[in-house]
Amino acid sequence: MATRIKTGVLQGIQGLAVVAEVDLSRGLPGFHLVGLPNTEVRESRDRVLAALRNSGVKIPPARITVNLAPAGVRKEGASCDLALAVGVVAAAARKGRGFGRPVDAGRLDALFLGELSLFGQVRPLRGLLPILLSLRGMGSRVAVVPREQYAEAALAPGYDLVPVQSLSEALEWLQRGELPTPPPGPSTGPDGADRAQAAEMLGDLDGQALVRKAAVVAAVGRHNLLLVGPPGTGKTRLARLLARIQPDLEQEMALEVTRIHSAAGRSPGCGLMVRPPLRAPHHTTTRAGLAGGGTRLDPGEVTLAHGGILFLDELTEFRPGVLEILREPLEEGRISLVRAGGGRSYPASFQLVAAMNPCHCGYLGSGLRPCRCTHAERLRHRSRISGPLLDRFDLFVEMGEWEGRFLGRSRGEQHPEREADWRRRPHTDHLTAARDRLRLSPPGISEAAVSLLEEMRRPLGLSLRGVVRCQRIASTLAALDGVGRALPGHIREALEFRRGILDPAAGQF
Ligand SMILES: [Zn+2]
Known part of the structure; x- marks a missing residue:
């Protein structure tokens, strides 16, 4: 009779329940792993045998066969190591004569998740949280997890956790039921002071009334924002400020964001991610890097930015084919990935903030240096961003130099006019x-x-999408003004933000 141990593997950003069926039979001693394991899982055979040996477990000279069920699905990752080792120990114990270790049958019903080192240490694994969340309600109330990832595992409701540092600790618990002491939880708290300071820094955008207004509107309404300006005008800094002004994520979104980052291997061991993520991929990033993909269909930057801000600096430097993938997430809040053998859809709802130079040399409209571009070069620079992508920005702001005041007003300094107006x-x-x-x-x-x-629609050549976006901005402006309905003045302000998108001749862009 085979010993059955419950475990799981990561598939994209979800978990898949797996049962490791271990059988010891007479025959040539060896370890056979079946059930569509990939190379990484096949290697767990060597890790498991070494870990057992180094944990002082005696294995009978027998043929060990492990089947990973369901057999028809490809298994990836090292998350099954601990379950395989426990299965071999339990199967060996049945042979008596000092083989294996005695285990309690009831506790063997737990879920075992962890990668093993050759010396029997239980290591953190990628995607622990999504695996635990997906396997909820599959019959196991107890989960044995890597101690280092206790805080992450504790985010999945409905489990009694057994955090272990080593295979020996797991075997000790299986035999005697003694719980290892859990590590202290992480101390995370929303930093309200930081947000207040960030908002105050927005107020210091002296002489940049439109930029300041756009930043506040974008922050409150989560509108997509395109910043255009010469180098050194603080475009990147403004984008980072916007991320700092955002409030903490709601519980459900925070769990979703943490799950995604755990699956991407970006948050091993950390607790709940309460702050909205800010992702700033470099302009050399590939299509797969931005959208997600690869053999495992890993989440890309658009999914890692879910619930937060995707900041694209030097927008014109991205390859156009790469930027086109943004259309689907900007419309649907999700991204579909395809590969041979099935596709997946990942959440990708983010606020897009992008920055670009006004022209190729970067100094068009700058008071510091003259622009050296020809008219044709300016047109070419602008045409690097497709019309449909440009149309998906809500707010379009030109930034000029402001003598570095943005970078550091001393905190005690009084502002000349103390107006209540936002x-x-x-x-x-x-x-x-x-x-x-x-x-x-x-x-x-x-x-x-x-x-x-x-x-205004016809003379300005507003698209239907443009009309809807204008209405949304007007609604945000009205909310900021504390009135129940957007008035014509709000529409005028909203149109002002889209001026650069509508009419390239209007601005210096
Ligand atoms: Zn230029």
Whole structure:
């Protein structure tokens, strides 16, 4: 009779339940692993045997056969190591004569997850959280997990956890039921002070009224923002500030974000990710790097930015084919990946913030240096971003130099005009109130505002998508002003933000 041990493997950003069936039979001694394991899983044979030997477990000279069920699905990763070792120990114990270790049959019903070192240490594994979440309700209430990942495992509700550092510790628990002491949980707390300071820094954008306004509107309404300006105007810094102003993630979203980052191997051992992620892939990134892919269909940058901000600096330097993959996530909030043998769809709902130079040399419109580009070069530079992608930005802002004041006003310094208006002095409380208003009762568009937009639509060449985006910005502006409906003034302000997108001749862009 075979010994059955429950475990799991990672598939993309989900877990798959796997049962390791271990059988010891007479025959030529050896270890045979069947059930579509990939190379990494096949190597666990050597790790498991060495770990058993180095943990002082005696194995009878027998033919060991392990089947990973369901057999028809390809298994990847090293998450089954611990389960295989435990299965061999339990099967060997049945032979008596001091082989294996005595184990309690009830505890053998637990879920075993962990990679083994040759010396029998239980190592952290990629995707522990998604595996635990996917395997919930599959019959195991107890999960044996790597001690280093205790905080991560504790995020999956419904399990009694047994954190272990080594195979010996796991075997000790199996025999006597003594729980190893769990490590202390991580101490994470929302940093309200940091957010307040970030909002205050926005207020210091002196002489950059439109930039400041756009930043606040983008932060509150999570609108997509394109920043255009010469090098050194703080485009990158502004994008990072926007990430800092965002409030903490809601519980459900935080769990989703943590699950994704765990699957990507980016958060081994950490607790709940409460801050919205900020991803800033380099412009040399590939299609697969941005969208996700590879043989394992790993999540890409758009999925890692889920719930947060995707910041693309030097937007014109990205290869156009790479940027085109953004269309699906920007419309659907998800990305579909295809490969031979089946595709997957991953969440990819993010706020897009991008920055670019106004021209090839970067100094068009700068007071510091003259632009050396020809007219043709300027047109070519702009045409690197496709119309449909450009149309998906809500706010378009030109940034000029502001003598570095943005970078450091001393904190005690008094601002000359202490106006309550958010357009001058954005304040965290004000931003939070506007966000709540948008969520609970988003302002509609007044009749006068609708007719103004209708009137402007044709002369400005607004697309249908452009109209919808204008209305959304107007709604955010109304929420910031604390009024129930967007007025014509809000539409005018919203159109001002799209001026550069609508009419390249209007700006210096
Ligand atoms: Zn130039």
